[in-house]
Amino acid sequence: MSAWEQFITYVSQNGFYIWTEFYRHFLMAAYGVLFASIISIPIGILIARYGKLSGFVMTLGSIIQTIPVLGFMAITMVVMGLGTTTVVVTVFFYSLLPIIQNTYVGIIGVDRTIKEAAYASGMTQFQLLLKVELPLAVSVIMAGIRTALVVGIGVVAIGTFVGAGGLGAIIVRGTNATDGTAIILAGAVPTALMAIVADLIMGKIERMLNPVSN
Template sequence: MAFYDQLVTYISQNGFYIWEEFYRHFLMAAYGVLFAAIVAIPVGILIAKYGRISGWVLSFGSIIQTIPVLGFMAITMVVMGLGTTTVITTVFFYSLLPIIQNTYVGIRGVDKSVIEAAYASGMTKFQLLGKVEFPLAISVIMAGIRTALVIGIGIVAVGTFVGAGGLGAIIVRGTNATDGTAIILAGAIPTAVMAILADIVLGSIERRLNPANRSSA
């Protein structure tokens, strides 16, 4: 009961600060994924069209995933300094692989008979991509963005070590306190809630964009 009281007291006294860090945390993750999507979706389409380079691109993305997040941030910090830019850049690089991979799979997964029918109707390559392939692949691409955002939220929690703030700052503050379990949870619980909500919301959008669901609606 004492622990619960500590948690409630901390949240009641620092509610605005927690919300501010929650908002800051989400924006860093969202910006990183947004910038990654702007780059990764065209790259995914490109390697789907020219399969010979797909192995190189996907291997590059996989190599990034093997680097420890804190180590990658430390390297990035040397170039970009402390703060949010380093964290957003880290989220950007770690978001590339899931978005590129899902874009590649989505475009490659379009039924060949549909593509042949589109060509037969006189569509150009760009019309085919914009009106047939991309709409049919969008739900798969959204699944990659969904995965990237959930991963990004976790990455941003580490960003406090490079001066970016976010909910990770509250968690670290709790680890430095003598009896900081309540403070740790005040940062960890909103982080988990954010990841769960992001997964649910983007999952709902993904299902709505699924061609099978759109055709049956």
Template sequence: MQTLTELWNYYAQNYSYVWEEFYRHFLMSAYGVLFAAIVGIPIGIFIARHAKLSHWVFSITNVIQTIPSLAMLAVLMLVMGLGPNTVVTSLFLYSLLPIIRNTYTGIRSVDHALIESGRGMGMTKFQLLRMVELPLSLSVIMAGLRTALVISISIATIGAFIGAGGLGAIIIRGTNVTDGTAIILAGAIPTALMAVVADLGMGWLEKRLAPQGSK
């Protein structure tokens, strides 16, 4: 009960600070996924067309995914220095695998008969991609973005160790004071809520974008 009272008092006294760090945390996560989508979706489409390259691409992205997040930040920090740009780059790298894999899977799972029908109607490769393949695989691609965003929100928490701010800064502050449980919760609860809301929101979009016959 005392911890809940302290938590409420912390929010009441530091509302603007918590909101600022919440916003910063979300922006770092969103930018990392956005940049990964800009790069990863075209790569996924390309390797779906050239399946022999998929093994190499997935091997590279799998290796990136196995690197511990603190080690990744430490290496990037040596090149890019401290701050949010280093965290965004790290999140970009971690987001590539789910986005590329789901894009590849979505494009490859489109019914070949539909593609042949489109070719029979005289569609070009770009028209097939825009009007047939992407609409039918969009829900699968969204599932990859959903996974990437939730992962990014969790990893962005440790960005505070390199001066990037975010909700991790509140958690670290709580660990550095005596009886800082309430402060730790003040950073951990919004982080968990952000991840849950992002997951539910992206899940809703995923269902909305699913082909009518698969709903």
């Protein structure tokens, strides 16, 4: 029996288990990115307002990105323990930089003449942010969230080493089997498909929110 036939057989026999781990995997990535967005977007707006902070914040975010994911999980595990919380926190930290960066770029990229016209019409700084800057920057911000989600899906795959489960658990099970190619594919193929579909959907949303394309 070929590896492809073994893969089809394994999926047909373990479909519910694969779907459960797929759902678990996606939720960990989505929660990490959601929490990062809640923190990162205000930080991006703040450093756009106070440019002197941008260098420090970006550098700090870049330092986090240079730490190997498994090493970061191991450090987080000491505080959070085994399980999904450690993985969600790891995704959270690795999602900060792309969202902060894109929020910053989106806000400072708003045309100065548009902002001056808004001020001239009597808008406060808060009204300017809500009614002008964020609507014009939202597609750029979504691009950062899109990047963070795709990266997060990859990060979660390593979460099996801290007892979080997900599709990475299926991949590891396959590597431990005598002839585990089909099992590895059963974990790797859904992970790749999840990343591709998430990227396509987020890209579609990004284009829909782009004021230039509307």
